[in-house]
Amino acid sequence: MNEGLRWIVRPERAGEAAAVRSVHAAAFPGSAQPDLVDELRAGPAWIPGLSLVAAAPDGTLAGHVALVRCLVDGATALVLTRCAVLPGRRGAGCGTALLEAALDAARARGENLVLAPEPAEHHQRSGFVPASRYRVGPPCAGADETVAALALDPARPVPGGTIAYPAAFGVPDEGLRAAPGELFAYGSLQFPEVLRPLLGRVPESRPAALPGWRAAELADRLYPGLVPAAGDSAPGRLLTGLTVRERELLDAFEDDEYHLRRLPLAGGRAAWTYVWRCGDVRDGTWSADAFRARHLADFTARCGLTG
Template sequence: MLIRRESPDDVPAIRAVTAAAFARPGEGEPFEVRLVEALRAHESWLPPLSRVAVDDAGEVVGHVLATRCTVDGAPVLGLGPLSVRPDRQRAGIGSALVHSLLGAADALDEPLVGLLGDPAYYRRFGFVPAGRHGIIPQVPEWAPYFQVVAFTADPPRGTFRYPEPFFAEG
């Protein structure tokens, strides 16, 4: 398996992986599919931080991205969505994608990465409740699931804000 930056040729495969990963029986196209497309067209898009997992057959089997977010105006990153094709889940692909993205964020001297997700899953990557760093999510109900990894001893503190596409009608 290879983890690399997304290329323009990967866009249809990323769409298919995201749709499959977030499919809910009886519902239409998942919000996350539209979110990835909206983020790709938004000023918060950071091409070096959109990564794909490619298997030995050359197929895209996973995708993760980070976009520019802020904490009280200071630039930070927001991770997500993270998508792995359902038939390839629980094989370490999601972990490899998250590790790749966090390594790239650290190498780019980003102060922190935030995300909304399952604490039981993301703590293995060093994510901790955001409140430990004095960071609160812009939607208070997210607090139990909002986490960060800080790459500096003194990360920005305040309200974490996602870009507008995260709040588009789903």
């Protein structure tokens, strides 16, 4: 059915975000990949001219890929999103056409270093090599061979160092524990009554807010879940000076329904936080004041954090 198709590869147009999401939803199981693309599109790493779609001759969108901004030790670079192709359109060169067009578009803009966090065979055919050959590595040590890199202009110098991915990408938990630092707390971890028995002390903190997210009420739970919310902002506190051991204790306190992400706070500073990744999300926004007045004492007793 796809044999002999000539793909029309072009920049994504205004109003096509929903169609692009549908392609990713069909190409990958679950909502993580389409959610990632939507989050990238709403953030500062998105480059409109480097979000490309592939259309069949009848105009139907069949594939999508984007190059978004990242940094390598402060120097600008690009990182590829996963290439999404509709299941019924695979095996006809759509992914290769998208990749080559994206690289050509980046080259035309004067870009040089391009990274592929999940390289496939077509990346190798296009000249990608292990990023370690350029002395480029991911935030998590020991995973360098899983990242591929391509210099669009081999005559230009390539920056070496650690990759800083867009906040929407997140990184594996191992990397977070290696750099504990700061944590944005928006729920029960804001309260000294929870932190002191959990950590043996109350870390220094200051007010902070996370734009584009909200602390949502969860069904049958006293605590909230952090979920994306365009135009909203989640208030909380930025905990500072956390040790590796303290981060391990906090990770153990939170359950598997959360995962750690590094997100930009109001003002541009990034911090780790626990993002809700399950269902049972209510329309209401969780209130720290209401929690303190009605539930804090019962919550600490249930969690064994009293005495």
